Amino acid sequence: MQIQKFEAAVIGGGIIGNAIAYYLSAENIQTAVMEANEVGGKTTSAAAGMLGAHSEWEEFKDVYSFVADSHYQYDSLSKQLKETCGIDIELKKGGILNLVFSEEEKRKLEAVMKLPSVQWLSKVEVYKAEKHASQEILGAVYMKDDVHVTPLSACNGFWKGALKNGAQIFEHTMVLEVVQQGTGFLIKTTNNSFYAENVIIACGVWSNKFFSEAGLQHALVPVKGECLSVINDKMPLTKTLFHEKSYIVPRNNNQLVIGATQKWNDWNELPSFGGIQEIMEKAKSLMPEISTMRPHRFWAGLRPQSFDKRPFIGEHPETKGLYFAAGHQRNGILMAPATGMMIRDLLMERSVNKDWVNAFKLDRVEKVAEGKGVLQ
Amino acid sequence: MQIQKFEAAVIGGGIIGNAIAYYLSAENIQTAVMEANEVGGKTTSAAAGMLGAHSEWEEFKDVYSFVADSHYQYDSLSKQLKETCGIDIELKKGGILNLVFSEEEKRKLEAVMKLPSVQWLSKVEVYKAEKHASQEILGAVYMKDDVHVTPLSACNGFWKGALKNGAQIFEHTMVLEVVQQGTGFLIKTTNNSFYAENVIIACGVWSNKFFSEAGLQHALVPVKGECLSVINDKMPLTKTLFHEKSYIVPRNNNQLVIGATQKWNDWNELPSFGGIQEIMEKAKSLMPEISTMRPHRFWAGLRPQSFDKRPFIGEHPETKGLYFAAGHQRNGILMAPATGMMIRDLLMERSVNKDWVNAFKLDRVEKVAEGKGVLQ
Amino acid sequence: MQIQKFEAAVIGGGIIGNAIAYYLSAENIQTAVMEANEVGGKTTSAAAGMLGAHSEWEEFKDVYSFVADSHYQYDSLSKQLKETCGIDIELKKGGILNLVFSEEEKRKLEAVMKLPSVQWLSKVEVYKAEKHASQEILGAVYMKDDVHVTPLSACNGFWKGALKNGAQIFEHTMVLEVVQQGTGFLIKTTNNSFYAENVIIACGVWSNKFFSEAGLQHALVPVKGECLSVINDKMPLTKTLFHEKSYIVPRNNNQLVIGATQKWNDWNELPSFGGIQEIMEKAKSLMPEISTMRPHRFWAGLRPQSFDKRPFIGEHPETKGLYFAAGHQRNGILMAPATGMMIRDLLMERSVNKDWVNAFKLDRVEKVAEGKGVLQ
Amino acid sequence: MQIQKFEAAVIGGGIIGNAIAYYLSAENIQTAVMEANEVGGKTTSAAAGMLGAHSEWEEFKDVYSFVADSHYQYDSLSKQLKETCGIDIELKKGGILNLVFSEEEKRKLEAVMKLPSVQWLSKVEVYKAEKHASQEILGAVYMKDDVHVTPLSACNGFWKGALKNGAQIFEHTMVLEVVQQGTGFLIKTTNNSFYAENVIIACGVWSNKFFSEAGLQHALVPVKGECLSVINDKMPLTKTLFHEKSYIVPRNNNQLVIGATQKWNDWNELPSFGGIQEIMEKAKSLMPEISTMRPHRFWAGLRPQSFDKRPFIGEHPETKGLYFAAGHQRNGILMAPATGMMIRDLLMERSVNKDWVNAFKLDRVEKVAEGKGVLQ
Ligand SMILES: Cc1cc2nc3c(=O)[nH]c(=O)nc-3n(C[C@H](O)[C@H](O)[C@H](O)COP(=O)(O)OP(=O)(O)OC[C@H]3O[C@@H](n4cnc5c(N)ncnc54)[C@H](O)[C@@H]3O)c2cc1C
Ligand SMILES: Cc1cc2nc3c(=O)[nH]c(=O)nc-3n(C[C@H](O)[C@H](O)[C@H](O)COP(=O)(O)OP(=O)(O)OC[C@H]3O[C@@H](n4cnc5c(N)ncnc54)[C@H](O)[C@@H]3O)c2cc1C
Ligand SMILES: Cc1cc2nc3c(=O)[nH]c(=O)nc-3n(C[C@H](O)[C@H](O)[C@H](O)COP(=O)(O)OP(=O)(O)OC[C@H]3O[C@@H](n4cnc5c(N)ncnc54)[C@H](O)[C@@H]3O)c2cc1C
Numbered sequence A, B, C, D: 001m002q003i004q005k006f007e008a009a010v011i012g013g014g015i016i017g018n019a020i021a022y023y024l025s026a027e028n029i030q031t032a033v034m035e036a037n038e039v040g041g042k043t044t045s046a047a048a049g050m051l052g053a054h055s056e057w058e059e060f061k062d063v064y065s066f067v068a069d070s071h072y073q074y075d076s077l078s079k080q081l082k083e084t085c086g087i088d089i090e091l092k093k094g095g096i097l098n099l100v101f102s103e104e105e106k107r108k109l110e111a112v113m114k115l116p117s118v119q120w121l122s123k124v125e126v127y128k129a130e131k132h133a134s135q136e137i138l139g140a141v142y143m144k145d146d147v148h149v150t151p152l153s154a155c156n157g158f159w160k161g162a163l164k165n166g167a168q169i170f171e172h173t174m175v176l177e178v179v180q181q182g183t184g185f186l187i188k189t190t191n192n193s194f195y196a197e198n199v200i201i202a203c204g205v206w207s208n209k210f211f212s213e214a215g216l217q218h219a220l221v222p223v224k225g226e227c228l229s230v231i232n233d234k235m236p237l238t239k240t241l242f243h244e245k246s247y248i249v250p251r252n253n254n255q256l257v258i259g260a261t262q263k264w265n266d267w268n269e270l271p272s273f274g275g276i277q278e279i280m281e282k283a284k285s286l287m288p289e290i291s292t293m294r295p296h297r298f299w300a301g302l303r304p305q306s307f308d309k310r311p312f313i314g315e316h317p318e319t320k321g322l323y324f325a326a327g328h329q330r331n332g333i334l335m336a337p338a339t340g341m342m343i344r345d346l347l348m349e350r351s352v353n354k355d356w357v358n359a360f361k362l363d364r365v366e367k368v369a370e371g372k373g374v375l376q
């Protein structure tokens, strides 16, 4: 059998892999995606889809522009993908109410409140804006500009966009090995073999195998997150309710998404009884009325976490043509567009922001003592 | 226990009942909806959601303005319901390709082709516009202006809109009997009893019981429709493919909805093996590539059909305050806004188009011999 | 259209209706069942299927023989239905461990412990018998003879058995009215009309409408129960764990059924967030290891409860040929065989135990003050 | 972290892997199973569960005793697993009706008809035995002794049995590499690493990677099979209907399982529209009444097929302690017990039937020309 050849082969068809394929194929680079299961079926489909709420801003100080850029892309992507592919990524504004239950909590949020789009609301004001919020609060920090998308829809948008651009997507095609051959790579899969000049590893938490085969010392650790959705048969919830790492996100239909646990180094992709119980309890404390609503579905996903909680995005220091884009932890939906564009620019040898290159490079080392580097 | 009182009680929480509640409550009329199961859970959730494709125009000659008006409302509703309630009714343009396989079929569509928004496309042009269409065609009639919505989302939009307007919705509350009492009605349910000045029966095909108790001779007959959805893992389908009464409608995500059978007087609400087989075969003839896609879900619904295929919308000829709005057959999604507004106007004694009143009145009689009147 | 005629028409196709049809048709009585939805789809499919665990024995003092008889039938039914119809009702022995957390709880169970098949197990003995049980216990009362079935399977067994015996079952056929006509009854449904010499109302909690139309003063109240199932990926649980009204029942596969809430006069057939939370918490106190298992499905059902918690089983005091068999509350699975046989015997004018007739007769009155009669 | 050590590690938790773990652990061999997803979740859960119907007897001439032995085990396993683990493998007798539509078909079955438990039934006799069978037949070959099980239940039985015996099962643990180390093997997984003296590869069609790493030339090819289940709301079907490679198998409840397509070298694990259509058509030709029943669920699985359609069961010719048990194609459920026992005996150096060793050995070579060796 003839081996199919590509200029670029993306290993992994989550949102990161599909965003990369979308931006590469838009430049007429012959691109393929190899996905072991179904497109978007792993961590991507488990996400809540908040664009930025999760970011601890301290983490991203030096690369804030990367995150901001990525966020910004979604506006035009939303229109474009709807028009050209008929896919609605369900971009939704409305803002986040970060509920505050104590003076101490309020103090911690003082820095955020100084941002122009952020505002303190008293308990009375919160109640006026959102009847569903708990009555136990002091008030809330209102982040007006917050935006979220439906992650699987966003991933599907990139997928269909890439197809329209001429890319090929192979589902149920697990890559077993990537072997250097000539100027490029032979890609052995459960199915056929392929050949590509460039290979981009975008396997989320399952990228470890490729890191180690490429001689890199990194290990992504899964931080499992468990979620539950609820059918809201009451008044609509119009804003996301948020507290610490828990949230209730209203979708475009009657559903509310409740998330999420943080279970470090848990590889089990299914939700546990205890995890679901934990988020139910928290959700009730944010929005007591949820008790009378109807649970709908529960699920889990594995966030890919690196030692410093930042993704690896870049070319292998020695093997030309081999790229990685993995480890986006809690922010992969947010960072997908910028990741896709950065890989495109690196591969096309366009100039890329130096701060970003440094922050995400593959051969950065753990500066902190082990055990501190990998936090939950 | 104290009986709750309302100005208007809508019996039935499908799209018709919820549209009525939406428009009534917008006028500050105290409104309740009693729904035996869940909102939108019956015929409404089974519909494809095409706005008009189905209408045989001959049927609606004299009331074309009603249908057109209803269609027109969806544009503003879409925006309004998204803004005020966060519900996206998934209004989607793109047009319909009415595939034509023979000269005879083409001849039958000549009248339609004269409309300004309708256009003949040759086979080559069809292929350019939509690669998925069958190669066996002569060409297609392209109806550019076609619009569709996701029916359950539209119904949920009316529901949430009505709630915002102050209406109350009681799910799992089956109305057993409506008894005249004083100037209004006592409404006995499986659950509590209610009292209302006005009662609107909007029970779809299950309205017969109320027709007969109100001394009306009508009987709606269910025309069962079976559907299947498919995950499109290929290039997006951007236009609805249509032929005779079969269609493939692309949703806002990767799903295609395939419909639908027409089974006269079949009360079984679940799809049958034979029915699913029938629509699969037809779908393949419209779009051969569907064979390699993945089936997703199948379901069925009962279209409520009257003797002349038009709904009954109006006040009881003798019992003041008792209204009916049922029998929308294949066009209930399309007609929901106009039906809601017409009931509102009748109840508020505003003027209503005489043609509409006549066309839909409760005491119209079967002009044709029995057996001819109720056609499939 | 010709109206179909039957010797007996059973209204309602839950386990009670199907058990009746099974025993009637076995005597060559031409029998039909009219079921509004699908066979067994309502309360029956929500039950846990314990045969007797739930019974508070005090309640049944005078009719203990009825309950015992019913229980006893299941052994032969199990074999017979498997052989003749290929349906496995999943009769399962293994016993119940009624966990005891305090001396007070232990005292309350002293009477039960005197039964020959019941035994006190110390904490150590419990642990030996069932590693999954909580470590917080004092011990447990072990009821060796406990048996359970899968309720929907038992119902399906009666259904198929009745079919084999020549009965006809009409699904999606809601009875709207039963009118006396000649020596029998005209049965009007959403679908066709039927005629039958005898009519048996077996509509569970939805029987109220027929009670009131038949001039009887009874009202069944729904006591909603919510459940959750869990996939056990650990060692098998071999005994039912029980405490107060909560339980964890192991099915024949890897599933554990957790139940159940008790919500008085709640007609909503879907589980609530709060209800699910409640049973999860209780389950964890019975079996801490459940926390690491995987939740599977949740559901709810409405137990039909009479003023004295006993079913109504008997002929109408005035209208000959009209029977009722409804109100089995928490024991409908247990009592189905005896109920079916009792209706058969009444209808065939065979002798029936007088105590039973008295205990279940339709015109018994509330002896206790209202508000006390209907307890949770 | 301390690496866990085992005497035997089974890679792959389908029915083959679990059967092996069951028989090894019964001998007090410390055993672990590493399963990439969930136990039984791949090909095993897709099977119909017929024990032998599928076997082309010519294929197994020399190893008929292996197949017969395996079949025979299920009787005692059924009882044992129910008693000790509470798992019902749903062993069901009833026989197969191999429908015959032409004299030619009849002729082909002449050999089979000579077996003592096999019998020719005329059309009239078939109709008496099974009203559901097609009227287009000439008659049927009745195989009285046929038995089937529910494959996932059987797999769960082995799983729970192994747990009871002390084995450990690790789900969501994909083995990435098996490396010789000392006298045993280091097993690297997505999760932890393990060490074992013996390793048994039982990864079904996903075993190729291990064949090639072990220097063996084999490649298993997936033969995809698509299935559909149907709810039988009519009289029970008591016998399996069979024709060529299509069948309708009645389960212990109301469900009928329809199977299956044969798609050579198709790695997609999800059913296709075209595949489902194909089996629906065939099912209708076996049992026309199926048309009015309700479709329930569809799925697919990948049968692991070797060049000569026989499994590889044995120790690596050079690497001591490394075993394979994969490639059971259409007969893995049937062959699971014998496979488990054979691996146990090889590993414990007990004597094993020489014919079996030869028939299944890892270094047998393709005797037939390529293209003929791998048949569908
Ligand atoms: C509960 C939860 C909530 C979250 N909420 C948010 C949020 O609000 N906002 C946000 O920005 N992010 C959120 N995230 C994080 C986000 O989901 C991830 O960062 C993102 O999905 C990572 O995408 P990915 O493409 O790297 O990984 P994945 O989606 O896991 O994709 C990797 C793909 O690679 C495939 N693969 C693996 N190995 C191979 C192989 N050998 N060959 C071929 N294919 C292979 C896998 O099958 C998979 O499809 C959340 C995550 C969780 C779990
Ligand atoms: C396959 C299919 C495709 C279709 N496609 C289209 C399309 O493309 N475009 C279009 O315009 N239309 C379409 N339709 C038609 C459309 O679905 C119907 O006209 C419309 O849903 C009717 O709405 P309804 O509210 O009258 O009925 P329903 O949605 O049936 O609502 C009636 C409600 O009344 C409740 N009820 C009944 N009895 C009682 C009682 N006693 N007490 C309280 N509640 C009660 C029921 O539970 C139900 O929820 C389609 C229909 C089908 C089946
Ligand atoms: C959580 C829970 C746990 C339980 N556990 C146990 C247990 O362990 N052991 C035990 O013995 N019992 C148990 N029960 C109780 C048991 O489920 C009920 O007593 C039993 O199912 C009642 O059966 P039924 O046939 O009367 O009612 P249903 O199953 O509700 O059947 C009534 C049928 O009538 C139909 N119907 C209604 N109106 C009409 C009409 N107008 N026309 C035609 N059809 C109509 C309905 O659609 C329904 O199918 C439990 C119940 C619950 C909710």
Ligand SMILES: Cc1cc2nc3c(=O)[nH]c(=O)nc-3n(C[C@H](O)[C@H](O)[C@H](O)COP(=O)(O)OP(=O)(O)OC[C@H]3O[C@@H](n4cnc5c(N)ncnc54)[C@H](O)[C@@H]3O)c2cc1C
Pocket (backbone or CB within 6 Å): D011, D012, D013, D014, D015, D016, D017, D034, D035, D036, D037, D038, D039, D040, D041, D042, D043, D044, D045, D046, D047, D048, D049, D050, D051, D052, D054, D173, D174, D175, D176, D202, D203, D204, D205, D206, D207, D224, D225, D226, D227, D259, D260, D300, D301, D302, D303, D304, D325, D326, D327, D328, D329, D330, D331, D332, D333, D334, D335
């Ligand atoms: C439609 C259909 C009908 C069938 N009907 C019958 C029938 O009637 N009778 C009969 O006898 N047989 C039947 N079969 C065949 C039977 O299903 C198979 O022969 C059998 O299931 C094979 O079992 P297995 O354990 O080898 O494979 P699987 O069940 O596929 O198990 C292999 C396991 O290995 C795991 N795995 C893979 N790679 C790794 C890794 N690297 N690390 C860890 N785990 C890994 C997988 O996740 C999987 O769970 C049928 C098959 C199909 C598809």
